[in-house]
Amino acid sequence: MHNLRRVLECAQERRVAVGHFNVSDLVLLKAVFAAAQELNVPVVVGASKGERDFLGVHEIANLVRILREKFDFPIFLNADHTHSLADAIEAASAGFDAIVFDLSALPIAENVRQTKEAVEALKNINPDILVEGEIGDIGTGSEIHEAAPDLAKGLTAPAEAKEYVDATGVDVLAPAVGNMHGMLKSMVAGQTKKRLDIERIAQIKNTARVLLTLHGGSGTHDQDFKNAIAAGINMVHINTELRVAWRRGLEEALVKQPTEVVPYKILPVAVESVKQVVRSRLKLFNNQQ
Numbered sequence: 696m697h698n699l700r701r702v703l704e705c706a707q708e709r710r711v712a713v714g715h716f717n718v719s720d721l722v723l724l725k726a727v728f729a730a731a732q733e734l735n736v737p738v739v740v741g742a743s744k745g746e747r748d749f750l751g752v753h754e755i756a757n758l759v760r761i762l763r764e765k766f767d768f769p770i771f772l773n774a775d776h777t778h779s780l781a782d783a784i785e786a787a788s789a790g791f792d793a794i795v796f797d798l799s800a801l802p803i804a805e806n807v808r809q810t811k812e813a814v815e816a817l818k819n820i821n822p823d824i825l826v827e828g829e830i831g832d833i834g835t836g837s838e839i840h841e842a843a844p845d846l847a848k849g850l851t852a853p854a855e856a857k858e859y860v861d862a863t864g865v866d867v868l869a870p871a872v873g874n875m876h877g878m879l880k881s882m883v884a885g886q887t888k889k890r891l892d893i894e895r896i897a898q899i900k901n902t903a904r905v906l907l908t909l910h911g912g913s914g915t916h917d918q919d920f921k922n923a924i925a926a927g928i929n930m931v932h933i934n935t936e937l938r939v940a941w942r943r944g945l946e947e948a949l950v951k952q953p954t955e956v957v958p959y960k961i962l963p964v965a966v967e968s969v970k971q972v973v974r975s976r977l978k979l980f981n982n983q984q
């Protein structure tokens with residue numbers, strides 16, 4: 696079994712991207728794994744701080760490990776948006792394959808200093824672990840937002856990306872290239888799409904020469920994804936779209952079966968609803984359609 700670095704490098708050689716999907720319960724995990732298994736493509740499961748607090752750090756680490764071992768399948772686990780070294784160390788010690796060490800809210804010099812320290816500490820725990828750093832502003836929660844943030848001010852500059860990667864030693868960089876966390880109501884309704892700055896992605900890739908992750912992928916224009924992957928994106932994060940599908944599936948099941956109380960008769964509808972979204976995104980990222 697290849698480690699996650701090798702999986703991302705293979706994706707880079709093949710000009711495809713690895714799908715990263717956040718989970719906060721077993722419905723989401725089952726849906727992500729089933730879709731990846733069906734398409735036979737590697738997949739990364741993400742659990743942010745809030746998601747880890749709900750799931751349990753060791754609990755989710757062991758669930759993903761069991762799937763990987765039982766099915767001999769390339770499923771990996773990322774500690775998404777981790778804001779302190781203590782939380783990062785906890786996830787690395789529990790067996791996570793990757794950590795997003797996100798100090799993008801701090802001034803850049805402080806972000807560099809603390810991220811460099813974190814890279815050293817985390818590699819001491821697991822030399823194979825991938826540490827991802829973030830600069831620029833891609834907004835906060837994977838939720839439905841009322842108003843569009845002004846993304847223009849927080850875009851990542853290619854020269855700054857190179858300096859940051861060289862100074863910190865991160866394995867992966869999460870740039871701000873028109874992407875944002877969460878979705879606007881018009882995006883949930885399918886009326887508008889996020890658009891990406893493809894030229895900036897290509898410039899960052901050519902300058903910083905590092906693996907690149909696209910955060911906040913929910914609601915992005917399909918052609919922009921394809922162009923972004925061709926320009927150098929190696930992993931794409933989807934969360935909000937899964938949360939929307941989770942809620943819709945659950946509501947549909949409860950309406951259809953108003954007197955049912957057996958969870959395993961209700962929840963498969965939610966699994967299927969989420970799985971459809973994961974399958975569609977994995978096909979796109981892996982050039983399968």
Ligand SMILES: [Zn+2]
Nearest residue numbers: 876910911932
């Ligand atoms: Zn993110």
